[in-house]
Amino acid sequence: MPYVTVKMLEGRSEEQKRAMVEKVTEAVSETSGAPKDKIIRI
Incomplete structure (x- = not known):
């Protein structure tokens, strides 16, 4: 099973995440x- 890590810059809403x-x-x-x-x- 693959492992996926997502990192995002600040400023995204909980809904977007x-x-x-x-x-x-x-x-x-x-x-x-x-x-x-x-x-x-x-």
Whole structure:
């Protein structure tokens, strides 16, 4: 399973951060075949 680390500059809202996490999770799931519920988001 891949490990993904995302670092962002300050100034993003919580909503923007959540949206990015969802999109990254979706991309990892689609490309790796892992179910989204098995991808750990911290």
